[in-house]
Amino acid sequence: MRLRAQDKVAYAAVHSTKMAVFREMYAVFVAKELEKNSARAQKFLKFVRDSGAALQDFCLYQVLAETTGQQLDQMDDAAKQDAANRYAERVQFHAYLQWLADHQLELCQRHARDKGMKLGLMRDLAVGADGGGAEVTTNLDLFCRSAAVGAPPDPLAEKGQNWGLPPMDPAALRASGFAHFINLLRANMAHCGALRIDHAMALMRLWWCPPGQTADFGAYIYYPFREMLGLLRLESVRNRCLVIGEDMGVVPTEFREALMSSNIFTNKLFYFEKLQDGRFRPAQEYEPRALAMLTNHDVPTIASWWVGSDLQLRQRLNLLEEERIMRRLSCSGIWRNCACWNGWKARAW
Numbered sequence: 001m002r003l004r005a006q007d008k009v010a011y012a013a014v015h016s017t018k019m020a021v022f023r024e025m026y027a028v029f030v031a032k033e034l035e036k037n038s039a040r041a042q043k044f045l046k047f048v049r050d051s052g053a054a055l056q057d058f059c060l061y062q063v064l065a066e067t068t069g070q071q072l073d074q075m076d077d078a079a080k081q082d083a084a085n086r087y088a089e090r091v092q093f094h095a096y097l098q099w100l101a102d103h104q105l106e107l108c109q110r111h112a113r114d115k116g117m118k119l120g121l122m123r124d125l126a127v128g129a130d131g132g133g134a135e136v137t138t139n140l141d142l143f144c145r146s147a148a149v150g151a152p153p154d155p156l157a158e159k160g161q162n163w164g165l166p167p168m169d170p171a172a173l174r175a176s177g178f179a180h181f182i183n184l185l186r187a188n189m190a191h192c193g194a195l196r197i198d199h200a201m202a203l204m205r206l207w208w209c210p211p212g213q214t215a216d217f218g219a220y221i222y223y224p225f226r227e228m229l230g231l232l233r234l235e236s237v238r239n240r241c242l243v244i245g246e247d248m249g250v251v252p253t254e255f256r257e258a259l260m261s262s263n264i265f266t267n268k269l270f271y272f273e274k275l276q277d278g279r280f281r282p283a284q285e286y287e288p289r290a291l292a293m294l295t296n297h298d299v300p301t302i303a304s305w306w307v308g309s310d311l312q313l314r315q316r317l318n319l320l321e322e323e324r325i326m327r328r329l330s331c332s333g334i335w336r337n338c339a340c341w342n343g344w345k346a347r348a349w
Helices: 011-034 039-066 077-086 088-114 170-175 179-189 225-238 253-261 302-307 309-316 323-336
Strands: 122-125 148-151 161-165 194-197 205-209 219-222 242-245 265-269 290-293
Touching: 011 039, 011 088, 039 077, 039 088, 077 088, 122 179, 179 194, 179 225, 225 242, 225 253, 253 265, 302 309
Parallel strands: 122 194, 194 242, 242 265, 265 290
Antiparallel strands: 148 161, 148 205, 205 219
């Protein structure tokens, strides 16, 4: 109750409290389920077997972060095996947490469908992973850690964007039979009705940013698009999971055409759906196969946008340019079409 009453999330305290509870839960699980080889224990052990090396590597990564602070990429195979044996109980504890999370997600999806939702949950596949995280450090041959993915210069960011995430090597990806890509899709399509792929253009090409330079010095690196799109379509059918490709930014025409022909939904964001005169596009003119959203993680909240506080922040950062004028024109178009226009028109902007 004390932590919930705080104005801001006390992440360290919340984590410590939850982990203490989880360890108590795990001790009970071991005594009442695993040691008796119960039906629930069998489900857990099956989850561990089916998850394979990826789960074991992740759990070992978590254990080392809690104990020695060692990184898996600093250890040879013998040292990894020694650590896995030495911390076997801790590794199993983290596998237990992953099993709980997976089961709870399954229950959420089942509840959503039981209540009449056609799709239920929508999950999100990120464009990349942290260079020091488990995914990268357990797949060193697949990632180019000297570069970072991002986006080229555009009206939103004149110097481009550098997201600080190492890209996958397209040649290594193909040489591996796309195993990591397939596992990512299967893991993220589990227990949901739709999967949104962040920066879906990564299926075709990624903007690589060189070390020590701003993103406007980057270049496009192309990926085996036909194979990756084919695998995405295959896993969509196998997992009965609708796919939404986030296609905002600098997008090749042939990429959008390929998505449409594959029945992959596009992603439309309210802020960017404007007509030639700057007014916002009416809802009836949106593409039929589109996920329409007010905001996402890349743009201001609708509350901040509505009152203009994001403009004040951008002005302090010297990023404002002509946005204020265009905002006024756009908003006047919205308000005239709103039932509440009469209440707003007397107010000064």
